[in-house]
Amino acid sequence: MLYYILKRLAAGVITVWFIATATFIAMHSVPGDPLMNDKAVSAEIRKNLERKYGLDRPVHEQYFLFLGNMLKGDFGISFTQQNRKVNDIIRDHFPVSATLGVLAILIASTGGVLWGALTAIYRNRLPDIIIMFLVILGISVPSFVFAALGQLLLVNINKLVGYSLIPVAGWGTIWHMLMPSLVLGLGTMALLTRLMRSSMLEVVNEDYIKTARAKGLSPTRIFFRHQLRNAILPVVTVLGPQIAAITTGGFVVELVFAIPGLGRYFVQAVQQLDYTVIMGTTVFYGAFLVFMVIVVDILYGFIDPRVRLQ
């Protein structure tokens, strides 16, 4: 198991390096540079600025400089926000995005497993039909629509009770987190519900379920001890990629709910070609995702002994 984890971590480092390099190349092949947005810059000032920021050096030199600094854990200073270190931006805003993302994943996975199991139990009966209809809705409606609808719902609830029970936007308390993480997790929850349902229905027909019944176990015990764990396996497999989907989806939700997450800086930086911020946030996000995928894989090993022991 330890060897397995170490192997995955080593592969993770290579992935992050690849992300960094690809982003660097992509970023530099876009026409223009960070200084372009500053109006009324004379050629001389521009030259001085370029020298100051190291933009006058050949690209490959910039690349190695960046890599070296990155290894030291330093992503440099933002081009567009005065005197703001990229590290500070990440430190201030990443926890917000991460909290939102983790909450969304938790809601999505528990919800998906729960609804999926429920639909399988009530297969082809009313609860199944209703939930599966909602699932189609959840998969096909984009998250910003749900975000707006969610806000509308909160506004109406608050109007009904007469005071601000649940804040419509902003960040700070657990009440602020409720709606955005639900909205963010909804699409994934729908997807996982479908997966869990089909997986449950497959497991019901497995021979070992018949064995469990022949052993005289109660349906409840069979459900929890034999069905659920085996049915969850395929769901856990897609959890890794789904975390990536949720994090990127988070940018939009953060915008709608006015959440001070990293997403806003990320998008802004790309628009302004703020080299250091782009590199910093991308590499950091990439590393975080890679790490989460590894965590999911290790989790998988705990559920499925075949992965753990081979």
Place this chain on the structure above:
Amino acid sequence: MSEHLLEVTNLGVQFATYGGEVKAVRGVDFYVDKGETLAIVGESGCGKSVTVQSLMGLIPMPPGKITSGSATLNGKEILGLPPKQANRFRGVEIGMIFQDPMTSLNPTMTIGDQISETLMVHRGFSYREAFTRSIELLERTRIPEASRRAKQYPFEFSGGMLQRAMIAQSLACNPAILIADEPTTALDVTIQAQILELMAELQRTEEMSIILITHDLAVVARMADRVAVMYAGQIVETGTVDEIFYESAHPYTVGLKEAMPSNRVSRDKALMPILGSPPDLFSPPKGCGYYARCPHAMKVCKHNLPPSFPISDTEHVARCWLQHEDAPKSDHITQAGR
């Protein structure tokens, strides 16, 4: 009151499908006594598995439905019990093992835990007690290094070892009857022999009865005390293993025998298959189920279901009009002559 350990009378099972009702089992009677082995033989789809699975309450209902009959274990009815009561005899008084041991155990639980589970649920053992007992059970089924093996998962076992573990699991509560549904079909021949040997040995030491479902007559000859031959959802002939093999009274039994490969090299006796396939059980024939394939078929067979005719003063009976006193007498029934 019956004096038999298990007595099944007039069992009928149907399945509702899109195509209509499949009458999988049509009035089956048999009994099992203490310590004996009853083999139920017949080709695929003749209702062997459905018969025993309905005894165990393993038929999914719906679409399955037990339409008639009763089954008593020690004089107590076991068909149609409420789920809680059914769980009290399943795995306790009747143990069951299945065809494919590779898929019959939960892949995410250790072998020891799966055996322990039965003991904890039915005997109220603590986990530790149950696990110790599981190791003993594994030892009894001759699994080497049982205490280490108990902590392993099914994927770390070979097929033969898994079937041993399945047997250990089914023996956990000392059942009176072990139902073995084609226990060796998925195993290779040498392992087959070992498993059968183990079952025979355990039967002696545990004094349990075995219901052996198989289509392999070699297995029947080796294991069975009595045999019930099933065809198209009915038992067409039943008797002791010697009677079935040497005094076969139903053309289907004869057909099965002749379709059995032997290792005696003889040029003049080719392997003889039974031509055709079993009847459609959506609308089972009114007469004898074997009519369409029987080389001895008579007019009477087409529309009249043959009753059970006694063949000797023992319990050897056959459902075949040839055994009627007015039937044309021939020395012996063969499959040839077509």
